[in-house]
Amino acid sequence: MQRQDILYLNQKDVINCGGLNMAHVISDLEKVFELHNKKDYVLPPKVALRWGDMHSEETIGRINAMPGYVGGEVDIAGIKWIGSAPQNPHKYGLPRASALIILNDSEKHFPIAVMDGTIISAMRTGGVTGVAAKYLARKDSTVAGIIGAGTQNRTQLMALKEILPKLSTVKVYDIMKERSITFSKEVSQALQLEVVPVSSGQKAIEGSDVIVTATTAKEPVVKAEWIGEGCFYSHIGGYEAEFAVVEKADKIVVDDWYQIKHRGTQTTAMMFEEGKLNDSDIFAEIGEIITGKAHGRENNKEFIYFNAIGLALDDIIVANRIYNNALEKGIGTTLELWEKPIWS
Numbered sequence: 550m551q552r553q554d555i556l557y558l559n560q561k562d563v564i565n566c567g568g569l570n571m572a573h574v575i576s577d578l579e580k581v582f583e584l585h586n587k588k589d590y591v592l593p594p595k596v597a598l599r600w601g602d603m604h605s606e607e608t609i610g611r612i613n614a615m616p617g618y619v620g621g622e623v624d625i626a627g628i629k630w631i632g633s634a635p636q637n638p639h640k641y642g643l644p645r646a647s648a649l650i651i652l653n654d655s656e657k658h659f660p661i662a663v664m665d666g667t668i669i670s671a672m673r674t675g676g677v678t679g680v681a682a683k684y685l686a687r688k689d690s691t692v693a694g695i696i697g698a699g700t701q702n703r704t705q706l707m708a709l710k711e712i713l714p715k716l717s718t719v720k721v722y723d724i725m726k727e728r729s730i731t732f733s734k735e736v737s738q739a740l741q742l743e744v745v746p747v748s749s750g751q752k753a754i755e756g757s758d759v760i761v762t763a764t765t766a767k768e769p770v771v772k773a774e775w776i777g778e779g780c781f782y783s784h785i786g787g788y789e790a791e792f793a794v795v796e797k798a799d800k801i802v803v804d805d806w807y808q809i810k811h812r813g814t815q816t817t818a819m820m821f822e823e824g825k826l827n828d829s830d831i832f833a834e835i836g837e838i839i840t841g842k843a844h845g846r847e848n849n850k851e852f853i854y855f856n857a858i859g860l861a862l863d864d865i866i867v868a869n870r871i872y873n874n875a876l877e878k879g880i881g882t883t884l885e886l887w888e889k890p891i892w893s
């Protein structure tokens with residue numbers, strides 16, 4: 550057969566194929582971090598298309614190209630092409646991020662699917678924190694403090710709720726007060742948690758068992774002195790934690806230290822660049838903990854700092870599950886790439 554088709558899945562299709570199922574996303578990610586630990590993947594560094602220096606990403610924005618191959622029985626390649634314009638929510642009432650994912654088969658390397666990646670990207674970012682919380686947060690965590698009332702913190706809370714059964718209260722701070730108010734109303738209802746807006750980052754962080762920052766802040770929003778004993782902190786955005794936060798941690802755990810350093814935008818990478826953090830200061834990558842090569846949380850007193858840069862592998866494994874669900878359910882639109890290749 551010569552004809553080559555592509556399956557196109559719009560956002561509604563992705564949702565109908567399980568795009569919002571956080572439990573499945575968390576289990577996909579656990580699998581991908583195991584493969585990452587076995588080095589059964591290919592992951593070229595992200596390419597950032599931007600219109601200025603690194604700091605312009607939080608003002609003008611960027612478009613990232615994130616290719617990768619996931620090995621094992623998953624055996625699929627792909628790329629996420631994701632635009633980010635931090636001004637979108639405030640200026641247009643639109644999402645900051647918008648993404649497409651393309652999947653390619655691992656034999657002929659033909660494109661087989663194109664889909665909305667916006668939901669997949671947000672869900673996998675929450676899912677990464679979910680996996681990390683499973684191994685690094687206190688099981689009895691009840692209070693979360695989050696900074697940033699945007700898309701990512703919605704999925705962060707979906708994942709924390711999935712992993713921490715005693716989680717009951719969430720304090721949320723956003724520089725735009727009305728965003729924290731709307732977020733609190735919507736997320737309280739959607740997740741059956743008590744989500745309350747607070748008037749400062751300090752109020753969100755102090756007394757919280759779990760902390761997440763997912764903002765477009767241009768300078769740190771978390772101070773070391775606000776963080777209590779036994780806390781788990783998942784750092785999602787860029788330069789959100791002051792250096793002293795990382796220095797205070799009993800354990801620093803990451804998704805992929807090489808990729809964090811290459812990207813250069815987050816606190817740990819900046820500290821490395823300035824000679825204030827060494828490779829040996831990284832306690833483990835999360836895959837080492839999942840596979841039992843390194844310990845996760847060992848007592849209720851440790852402050853564990855987790856930093857994920859986000860990997861194309863995360864997107865591709867989730868997109869592949871969505872694609873297979875779509876084939877099984879007959880969802881999506883078939884697009885012809887060619888009826889017959891004109892050259893071979």
Ligand SMILES: NC(=O)c1ccc[n+]([C@@H]2O[C@H](COP(=O)([O-])OP(=O)(O)OC[C@H]3O[C@@H](n4cnc5c(N)ncnc54)[C@H](O)[C@@H]3O)[C@@H](O)[C@H]2O)c1
Nearest residue numbers: 645674697699700701723724763764765766786857858859
């Ligand atoms: N590590 C990863 O894998 C990963 C994945 C996706 C997104 N991100 C990053 O997460 C961040 C948030 O993404 P999003 O989609 O939720 O964006 P968003 O625009 O939907 O939300 C960001 C929120 O941060 C708030 N904010 C900005 N400056 C602030 C400050 N100083 N204090 C408090 N709040 C502030 C904004 O008002 C906004 O509500 C972005 O930097 C993005 O690049 C990381």
